[in-house]
Amino acid sequence: MASDRAPEASPPLSDADLDPAAIERFKDAAARTAAKLVRDGMRVGLGTGSTVAYLLTALGERAEELRGVRCVATSPATAAVARELGLTVDELDDVGELDIAIDGADQVDPDGWLVKGGGGAHTREKIVAASARRFVVIVSAEKEVARLGPPVPVEVLRFGVQRTLAALGDTRLRDACASPDGNLIADYAGPVEDPRTLAERLSGTPGVVEHGLFAPEMVSEILIAGAGGVRRRAGGKA
Ligand code: 5RP
Numbered sequence: 072m073a074s075d076r077a078p079e080a081s082p083p084l085s086d087a088d089l090d091p092a093a094i095e096r097f098k099d100a101a102a103r104t105a106a107k108l109v110r111d112g113m114r115v116g117l118g119t120g121s122t123v124a125y126l127l128t129a130l131g132e133r134a135e136e137l138r139g140v141r142c143v144a145t146s147p148a149t150a151a152v153a154r155e156l157g158l159t160v161d162e163l164d165d166v167g168e169l170d171i172a173i174d175g176a177d178q179v180d181p182d183g184w185l186v187k188g189g190g191g192a193h194t195r196e197k198i199v200a201a202s203a204r205r206f207v208v209i210v211s212a213e214k215e216v217a218r219l220g221p222p223v224p225v226e227v228l229r230f231g232v233q234r235t236l237a238a239l240g241d242t243r244l245r246d247a248c249a250s251p252d253g254n255l256i257a258d259y260a261g262p263v264e265d266p267r268t269l270a271e272r273l274s275g276t277p278g279v280v281e282h283g284l285f286a287p288e289m290v291s292e293i294l295i296a297g298a299g300g301v302r303r304r305a306g307g308k309a
Contacts, residue, residue, distance in 0.1 A: 076287065078181035079304055081215035087298035088212045097211035097296035098175075102126035104294050104301045105173045105209050112139040114166050116199035117153055118174025119146040119192040122209050126173055131156025141166050143202075145174070145195040146251050163202060172203035176210050176285070176293075180219045183290055183306050184266045188224025188283030191248050191256040197281055197289075205291045206308060212297030219266055222258035224283035225273060226250045235278030254280050 087093055102125035109115055109130060117123060127149070130137060134157030143163045144150035150160045163169075174196055178186040185208065187193045200206040225242060227235045232255055236242045241261035248256040259282070263269055266284050273282035290306030 076182065076307055079183070080181055081212070081295070082297075082299065084212060085298055093298065094211045094213065097298075098122040098209070099125040100301050101209035101211065101294045101296035102173075103129045104296070105207050106130050106133075108171060108173075108205075108207065109133075109137065109140065111137050113141075113170040114168070115140055115142045116169045116172025116174070116203050116206075117142050117144050117149050117160075118172070118196055118199070119144075119149050119190045120175040122175035122211070123149060123173070124152065126209065127152050127156055127158070130158055134158055143169060143172075143199055145199050146190065146192040163199065167202075169199065169203040171205045171207060172199050173207045173209060174200065176208050176214055177283070178216050178219050179208070179210055179214050179293055179295070179304075180216055180266070182266075183287030183293065183304070184219055185285035185290065186219055186223055186283050187285055188226075188256070191224065191226070191245070191250050193224055193283040194226045194254075194281035195251055197285065200285065200289055206289060206306070208290055208293040208306070210293065210295055212295055215295060219263045219284075221260040221263060223263060223269070223273070225257045225259050226252075226254050226280040226282075227257050228254055228278050228280060231278055235276065238276050238278070239273070250280070252280075
């Protein structure tokens with residue numbers, strides 16, 4: 072299914088967008104903008120990664136006010152930090168549908184496709200995103216790309232892993248990296264010509280648990296922070 076949304080060109084990156092210290096401030100700005108969407112009583116999905124770490128800090132600062140919030144974490148690391156900061160973390164199956172999920176991304180293309188899984192948690196992240204009425208992505212500006220490229224993370228079963236990698240082609244196991252559910256994380260390094268076609272091929276390969284391509288229709292909005300401030304892009308999810 073082709074997207075009927077107009078691709079969104081990103082403003083050109085300046086040197087100020089690429090400065091490593093500034094990138095950390097941009098992640099914080101995107102995360103703090105998203106944190107304002109969280110209100111007491113909500114059921115909230117929490118992603119994984121360094122941008123989400125800023126989100127956890129921002130939510131933790133309001134832990135008293137957010138005592139009625141029930142969080143679902145996409146990784147043990149996120150769950151541990153969230154609890155340390157005074158947030159309530161429950162199991163997804165105990166919480167059910169989420170009001171909002173907030174997560175980072177490794178790449179965002181003009182059509183709103185994402186590559187996720189830099190932290191190897193993309194399977195849980197996809198389940199949590201799909202369980203949320205609103206899925207908000209938070210990124211620093213250098214994550215916007217003109218077209219998606221490798222690597223695309225892939226979670227694979229340990230059983231027959233060499234056969235799975237051979238079927239995928241151009242795919243390598245990430246050193247000493249297991250998913251939160253004990254499967255292996257590999258990176259597909261081949262071309263990403265059409266993300267939907269590749270997503271279907273990866274999903275259709277026996278042994279693949281989940282890949283890190285997130286379709287635009289999973290995403291409600293993308294908050295992109297750069298030297299020019301925080302910009303909001305609509306996603307393809309109503
Ligand atoms: C983890 C993810 C992360 O959201 C993604 O890798 C971005 O991470 P960071 O915010 O550290 O740049 O998908 O599996």
